[in-house]
Amino acid sequence: MATEEKKKVGKDNLENKEPKIEEISKKSPAEDKKAEPAVSPEVEESAIEGAVADEGIDLDTIPDAEEVIEAEKPKRARRYDDEDTEVEWSPKTQLGKMVKAGEIGMNEIFSTHHQIRESEIVDFLLPGIEEITMLIGGSPGKGGGIQRRPSRRTVRVHKSGRRTKTSMMTIVGDTKGYLGIGVGKAATNKAARDKSLKNAKLALFPIRKGCGSWECSCGDGHSIPYAIAGKCGSVEVKLMPAPRGLGLCASDEMKKIFQIIGIKDVRLKSRGQTHSRINFIFAIEDALKNINRMKF
């Protein structure tokens, strides 16, 4: 290959000295494309090998270009993670100190009517808790309807222009029967999501599951124990127990709430302005909270 290179170099020199139109026209662009990549890498490698042999360095110690790129990637990720790494939790409230000392569990917190004022309590006691960002925002499309998005943006007009604010909604829960719904508002999406997640953990409440369906009456916790109603704004919802295997009889977005708390069968009936999703979700939360009110 080295000889070919020499020939090519010689040709180039000739062309540079006497630029003939015929020779240039003979060289098609396809040939150039074929020739160049075949020659250049080997030449480079041979050059590197020669240099290495002169200096006496092992080839294995020199990292390839791909390896260098791979080694750089985790560094960037680590740098990003460093900002989010949490220092060890030092509780500020009395309940937080009790939780960290292991004196109280999640069930006792609600049975003794404590209020959770630190989101770390939830992280500590329910490490496997899941979180879902609900699609509360959106932009109207060309053909009508709304393209749903997780962040809802509102604009207020100021002297100097428009000021936007983003609000997001997060639900947290685990299949053992805890649910929390929180809304956060901020200037940016990330700040709003963080706020909503924190608010959701502070708003955690237990859910009583059961099977109140006369079609099933199995006694397991796959549904709710009895029919219950809830309200927020103009939205009124009614939750009804359903037999095993029926599934979630609700809209796709509302199914997420029941999936995260492990309710598999339920019927939902709604009334009012249900396209305002924040009110719809809080109406369902109200209904689920109402289950706990009945004492028996």
Ligand SMILES: [Zn+2]
């Ligand atoms: Zn059942």
